[in-house]
Amino acid sequence: MCEVKVITGTSAAAEAAKLADVDVIAAYPITPQTTCVEKLADFVANGELNAEYIKVESEHSAMSASIGASAAGARAFTATSSQGLALMHEVLFSAAGMRVPVVMMNANRALSAPINIWNDQQDSLSQRDTGWIQLYAEDNQEVLDLVIQAFKIAEDEKVLLPVMVNLDGFILTHTVEPVTVPKQENVLDFIGTYEPKHAYLDPKKPMTQGALGDPNYYMETRYAIETAMRNAEKVIADVHDAFAEKFNRAYGNGLIESYNLEKAENVIIAMGSICGTIKDIIDLKKKEGVEIGLLKIRCYRPLPVEMIKDALKNAKNVAILDKSISLGMNKGAIYADVASHLKDKKTVNYIVGLGGRDITPEDILGIYDDVEISEDGKTNWIGLKEE
Amino acid sequence: MKEVRFHGRGGQGAVTAAQILAKAAFYDGKFCQAFPFFGVERRGAPVMAFTRIDDEKIRLRSQIYEPNYVIVQDPTLMDSVDVTSGIKDGGIILINTLKDIKLNGYDVKTIDATGIALEVLGVPIVNTTLCGAFAGLTGEVTIESLKKSILETFPGKLGPKNADAAEKAYNLTKGL
Amino acid sequence: MVNTGTIIYEPGSSANNKTGSWRVFKPVLDQDKCVKCENCYIFCPEGCIQEKDGKFEIDYDYCKGCLICEKECPVKAIKAEREEK
Amino acid sequence: MTGSQFPREELFAPGHRGCAGCGAAIVARLALKAAGKNTIVANATGCLEVMTTPYPETAWKVPWIHVAFENAAAVASGVEGAVAALKRKRGKYGEEKVNVIAFGGDGGTADIGFQALSGAMERGHDMVYIMYDNEAYMNTGVQRSGSTPLLASTTTSPAGSLIRGETMPKKNMPMIMAAHGIPYVATASISYPEDFMKKVKKACEINGPAFIQVMQPCTTGWGYPADKTIELGRLAVETGVWPLFEIENGEFKLNYKPLKRKPIEEYLKVQKRYRHLNPEEISVIQKTIDMKCDEYGL
Numbered sequence: 001m002c003e004v005k006v007i008t009g010t011s012a013a014a015e016a017a018k019l020a021d022v023d024v025i026a027a028y029p030i031t032p033q034t035t036c037v038e039k040l041a042d043f044v045a046n047g048e049l050n051a052e053y054i055k056v057e058s059e060h061s062a063m064s065a066s067i068g069a070s071a072a073g074a075r076a077f078t079a080t081s082s083q084g085l086a087l088m089h090e091v092l093f094s095a096a097g098m099r100v101p102v103v104m105m106n107a108n109r110a111l112s113a114p115i116n117i118w119n120d121q122q123d124s125l126s127q128r129d130t131g132w133i134q135l136y137a138e139d140n141q142e143v144l145d146l147v148i149q150a151f152k153i154a155e156d157e158k159v160l161l162p163v164m165v166n167l168d169g170f171i172l173t174h175t176v177e178p179v180t181v182p183k184q185e186n187v188l189d190f191i192g193t194y195e196p197k198h199a200y201l202d203p204k205k206p207m208t209q210g211a212l213g214d215p216n217y218y219m220e221t222r223y224a225i226e227t228a229m230r231n232a233e234k235v236i237a238d239v240h241d242a243f244a245e246k247f248n249r250a251y252g253n254g255l256i257e258s259y260n261l262e263k264a265e266n267v268i269i270a271m272g273s274i275c276g277t278i279k280d281i282i283d284l285k286k287k288e289g290v291e292i293g294l295l296k297i298r299c300y301r302p303l304p305v306e307m308i309k310d311a312l313k314n315a316k317n318v319a320i321l322d323k324s325i326s327l328g329m330n331k332g333a334i335y336a337d338v339a340s341h342l343k344d345k346k347t348v349n350y351i352v353g354l355g356g357r358d359i360t361p362e363d364i365l366g367i368y369d370d371v372e373i374s375e376d377g378k379t380n381w382i383g384l385k386e387e
Numbered sequence: 388m389k390e391v392r393f394h395g396r397g398g399q400g401a402v403t404a405a406q407i408l409a410k411a412a413f414y415d416g417k418f419c420q421a422f423p424f425f426g427v428e429r430r431g432a433p434v435m436a437f438t439r440i441d442d443e444k445i446r447l448r449s450q451i452y453e454p455n456y457v458i459v460q461d462p463t464l465m466d467s468v469d470v471t472s473g474i475k476d477g478g479i480i481l482i483n484t485l486k487d488i489k490l491n492g493y494d495v496k497t498i499d500a501t502g503i504a505l506e507v508l509g510v511p512i513v514n515t516t517l518c519g520a521f522a523g524l525t526g527e528v529t530i531e532s533l534k535k536s537i538l539e540t541f542p543g544k545l546g547p548k549n550a551d552a553a554e555k556a557y558n559l560t561k562g563l
Numbered sequence: 564m565v566n567t568g569t570i571i572y573e574p575g576s577s578a579n580n581k582t583g584s585w586r587v588f589k590p591v592l593d594q595d596k597c598v599k600c601e602n603c604y605i606f607c608p609e610g611c612i613q614e615k616d617g618k619f620e621i622d623y624d625y626c627k628g629c630l631i632c633e634k635e636c637p638v639k640a641i642k643a644e645r646e647e648k
Numbered sequence: 649m650t651g652s653q654f655p656r657e658e659l660f661a662p663g664h665r666g667c668a669g670c671g672a673a674i675v676a677r678l679a680l681k682a683a684g685k686n687t688i689v690a691n692a693t694g695c696l697e698v699m700t701t702p703y704p705e706t707a708w709k710v711p712w713i714h715v716a717f718e719n720a721a722a723v724a725s726g727v728e729g730a731v732a733a734l735k736r737k738r739g740k741y742g743e744e745k746v747n748v749i750a751f752g753g754d755g756g757t758a759d760i761g762f763q764a765l766s767g768a769m770e771r772g773h774d775m776v777y778i779m780y781d782n783e784a785y786m787n788t789g790v791q792r793s794g795s796t797p798l799l800a801s802t803t804t805s806p807a808g809s810l811i812r813g814e815t816m817p818k819k820n821m822p823m824i825m826a827a828h829g830i831p832y833v834a835t836a837s838i839s840y841p842e843d844f845m846k847k848v849k850k851a852c853e854i855n856g857p858a859f860i861q862v863m864q865p866c867t868t869g870w871g872y873p874a875d876k877t878i879e880l881g882r883l884a885v886e887t888g889v890w891p892l893f894e895i896e897n898g899e900f901k902l903n904y905k906p907l908k909r910k911p912i913e914e915y916l917k918v919q920k921r922y923r924h925l926n927p928e929e930i931s932v933i934q935k936t937i938d939m940k941c942d943e944y945g946l
Contacts, residue, residue, distance in 0.1 A: 198566075206708065610660060631878055635878050
């Protein structure tokens with residue numbers, strides 16, 4: 001039997017890490033991630049979780065210690081946000097290149113300057129090329145489910161890549177709502193024990209990890225990560241399906257989720273918590289006899305391009321929502337990645353919610369109206385106060 | 388869907404109150420959501436927190452602009468904050484005060500939550516008391532579920548005391 | 564194929580790389596003069612002077628010819644000779 | 649002297665790409681001899697890392713990991729945590745103690761890796777951090793580090809007509825580490841292998857963090873003939889430039905006191921990095937060394 005708890009998104013992530021019986025946690029506090037690592041500290045302090053908790057002196061060291069722990073053969077978990085993730089940037093590449101299946105929760109938050117603790121997705125999207133699998137949650141239940149799935153995906157021999165589970169800062173991290181927490185025995189039965197065959201540090205079988213790769217070898221190592229990313233598409237879907245069967249909760253096909261896309265010509269592509277508000281609007285309009293749709297991206301890296309194209313085959317006008325901005329290009333990351341694959345459709349980019357600017361149901365209604373009349377390829381900043 | 392807005396000061400437990408209410412609704416078999424106004428306020432500064440209660444799963448992620456109910460933990464907040472902002476027609480404003488406060492055009496209910504808290508808890512922390520008053524006034528959550536939620540939120544000695552304070556307020560406001 | 568994570572599974576495989584070709588001068592040990600103080604053994608950056616059957620021998624496959632051994636030998640049992648290349 | 653005063657097992661293989669006469673290679677070889685095979689090494693980016701692990705070959709016969717420049721202490725923290733957790737939870741690693749040793753150069757330790765080092769030491773991890781000190785960024789071509797001594801010429805502290813080399817004295821790492829209250833801090837030199845190995849062994853046996861700063865002359869960076877690596881290390885100790893001491897549980901102990909300190913000039917004159925010095929500048933260095941030796945009771 002499961003237990004339903006009314007908890008925050010950060011607590012849901014902490015519960016999931018506990019259920020996965022992680023061996024090592026190395027973490028540094030940052031708003032709005034803190035309640036996750038506080039909760040984990042409580043679990044360890046109360047003997048509910050048998051793990052080494054390393055209270056590192058920075059996020060750079062949090063990731064470095066996580067890599068060290070995972071390379072030694074332990075199941076490692078950490079959590080961060082925004083500036084902390086940016087500080088990790090260098091070693092995020094190392095984690096992927098060294099093929100250590102670290103799982104990290106990231107509380108999506110804007111980047112300085114000006115300093116801003118509120119939600120957008122600039123932090124994780126700025127890490128898109130580091131070789132991390134990136135998953136995004138719509139609600140706190142999905143946070144818990146994704147963190148559990150993340151371990152199974154990361155540790156799959158066909159993948160062996162680190163996974164970042166993203167949740168919108170405050171909107172999920174600090175919001176309580178009912179979350180079904182499965183039994184640990186069922187979770188461990190689902191993900192298994194981490195027994196790495198490729199990387200561990202044991203004097204009985206010494207290996208060298210983190211070697212120098214000269215021009216003879218480097219390109220192949222990058223290609224191997226790309227291959228693992230492509231493998232991950234199937235693994236993520238399979239893990240999702242197996243999870244759905246065991247725990248009775250499904251999210252589209254695991255990589256994307258289609259919501260009323262069959263008859264809709266005007267559709268939104270979005271990622272994260274805003275998808276909930278959009279679904280409400282879609283149901284509202286359906287009652288009025290208007291068909292609009294949503295394509296939710298759950299997995300941003302690897303980006304399931306073919307799935308996205310297929311899901312949008314009936315769409316005409318595609319509004320792509322970005323909580324990030326590539327400055328100097330006036331496009332968000334999702335638009336930049338996706339639009340070129342939708343050449344037969346009108347695509348319009350909407351920059352929304354930067355630095356915690358609230359996105360209201362009216363904003364979403366306005367976007368559905370606008371995408372029909374707006375010109376192709378345009379970028380609109382929603383809610384911008386222009387002087 | 389019913390939406391509640393709490394006005395308090397940092398450290399008075401407004402966020403906890405919003406969560407207690409959400410959990411109580413959950414125990415009543417409803418769906419719920421509670422979140423703070425995402426600010427950087429410190430102890431003493433005006434803060435807000437929100438609760439949503441619905442019969443269906445709550446997917447809406449925007450902030451609350453048009454609440455059904457407003458709970459004011461400290462009347463001095465009204466000098467600097469417009470507690471009536473966006474309140475829905477027929478909405479209720481519950482204020483912790485000794486005075487008889489009237490706000491033109493609004494349904495205002497008052498309760499001396501500080502008095503109850505001092506009497507039952509021995510400290511002027513009014514969040515659980517106000518939750519009890521809210522339950523009595525609106526019937527949006529049952530007192531049984533509210534007490535369960537409070538007991539779960541405050542393990543140890545504080546739990547029963549806070550549940551008593553809530554029940555006392557509930558009995559005073561029921562049917563008002 | 565590069566190993567997953569560029570991991571090297573053969574400990575000490577640098578031994579495949581014979582650095583003896585780097586040498587310009589070659590240390591030659593006179594076994595008769597050697598007092599087995601172990602200075603050459605312990606100070607060698609390559610670890611290429613090893614004891615075998617009670618004698619120290621220089622492995623010229625790896626010796627880079629730094630001549631620390633010659634310098635540190637207290638009885639001048641090691642002499643540098645020019646490599647004939 | 650006969651018999652084997654040193655362990656014969658070689659855990660650091662030949663064929664590495666270190667310069668002829670490389671002091672860093674001697675550090676690694678001696679440290680592993682002392683620590684033994686039940687050891688896991690975390691290595692900061694630097695000469696030692698680059699020269700020992702060009703894929704697909706490694707000089708290491710113990711488990712070894714490198715992640716980046718500034719984080720050897722943090723990586724070692726994670727490794728140590730993993731060893732503790734896997735021992736406790738899954739009975740891995742058996743009964744014997746596993747040594748976790750981090751190697752970092754002076755730049756990777758005193759400069760860019762300083763924060764990670766301070767954190768790891770303060771947190772009390774059971775690890776040994778060995779700073780192999782060659783007093784500049786040798787891997788990138790001899791740039792000045794916080795560990796570069798006064799008036800030494802490097803590529804970023806060149807001896808010009810106006811500025812005469814490094815303007816600041818060497819950062820005092822052992823005392824900074826001692827201030828962390830860790831159980832064991834020591835200085836060592838590759839020219840005193842018994843002393844160095846004894847200290848590594850002790851550091852491994854102690855529960856909790858240990859820090860050893862080992863001086864390691866560098867033929868390329870200091871500018872001297874390769875055969876003089878050991879001689880220079882010895883001169884550093886004999887002149888008082890590099891005192892050998894331990895601070896065990898807060899107690900300072902000098903390990904070696906030369907009968908009569910040699911004049912600093914004997915040490916300086918062998919090295920290209922000091923070639924620009926005039927007698928006045930040499931006497932300035934002598935004075936700073938004299939002051940330091942007074943402090944340490946040398």
